[in-house]
Amino acid sequence: MAEEGDVLKNLDDAAAPNGNDTAPVAGVITQYVKDLSVENPNAPQSYRWQDQPQMDVQFNIGAKPASDDVTEVELKITVTAKMEAGTAYIVDLAYCGLVGIRNMNEAQSHAFTYAEAPRLLFPFARRVVSDAIRDAGFAPLMLDPIDFNGLYVQRMQQQRTAEQGQGGVPAGDAPAGSEG
Secondary structure (H helix, E strand, O other): OOOHHHHHHHOOOOOOOOOOOOOOEEEEEEEEEEEEEEEOOOOOHHHHOOOOOEEEEEEEEEEEEOOOOEEEEEEEEEEEEEEOOEEEEEEEEEEEEEEEEEOOOHHHHHHHHHHHHHHHHHHHHHHHHHHHHHHOOOOOOOOOOOOHHHHHHHHHHHHHHHHHHOOOOOOOOOOEEEEO
16 A cells, blocks of 8 residues: 555646556545544433443445545444443544545446545544543443455445346445444
């Protein structure tokens, strides 16, 4: 994978041609928390609850163009912890990265956007979620790693099956899932 400086240099339209201008280039330019919400709706009572929480973890991947060669990839994670007496906490995170992609065909670009970029962003998003839960007064939650490539392949197979069965009507672009 290219270093961040290489991605920025290779995405610079003013750069002088060097014979490598047709080489495929992709990488994360920057990453950031776009939106973070932490709810602790039953505090302080929830700190006395002793039962094991039922965890619901949902995630979704979205993307939108920021410029010709740059796409904003959004990894949305929602974690809800429910106990017998009620909801202990809810964390909603939209963690984004600007990814630069140049000289790739549509299939390669789509795979990078919806499989590789989320894989690169996930460890940082996981830390934000863990810290938010800890800062809300609960034991930190370390989300299990997610096989974004496997989910992407599965989603593309489902989409092809749906297109064949419904006369070519495409399904949604991004893989989504849950664990719990």
